[in-house]
Amino acid sequence: MSDDLTSIIRRRRMTRSFAGGPSTEELVDLCDVARRAPSAGFAQGSHFLVLDGADKDRFFETSGAGEWFAQRAPGVRDCSQVVLVLADPDAYTSRYAEADKVELGLVQRESWSCPFWLTDAAMAAQNLLLLLEERRWGALLFGLYGPRQTSLDPFGIPPTIECVGVIAVGSRSPDDQPTGSATRRARRPAAEVIHRGSW
């Protein structure tokens, strides 16, 4: 299978059963590439928190994600690391208070109809998913639904920081099969979602 970008985007899918994985050093190097995503005002408020070993286990326990996956996709717990994708709104409100941006009126967090800190962090997350796929590692992006007191605070994440998603990383287990919503719903036809001229 080709490794050009189009092929990587087409073949990427979520992995829900892992066995082993990259070294944490390799993963941190990939995060360093992934952070070269577009960034509004070059505010660069996207962060990655990489957890492995006992920290990864503690994350699954305290966040409730371990219990959730134990019932639905137990192979997720065998990932080698989890990466929390984090966004710092203050980096954007302070950047947009600078002289070249202040006229946009985005100094208050509530003024943002599209919070660019979430946009930027999501793009960095997709970069990481594609870099992992390029190297044939598996990954699952999932959300957190519990209170931050059990999922973010235990890892020293400041209270103003938002979590955009969590990426479980590892080697795709040989018995991993496509599961999840994408196996129960058809991909929408291009003509339904790509609009030309008007909606």
Ligand SMILES: Cc1cc2nc3c(=O)[nH]c(=O)nc-3n(C[C@H](O)[C@H](O)[C@H](O)COP(=O)(O)O)c2cc1C
């Ligand atoms: C914001 C977001 C949250 C997601 N949360 C979960 C989740 O909690 N559990 C899960 O198994 N998959 C989760 N997914 C994965 C989606 O189900 C998956 O991306 C979608 O079905 C398309 O499948 P594919 O990525 O394999 O192509 C999430 C994806 C996104 C973008």
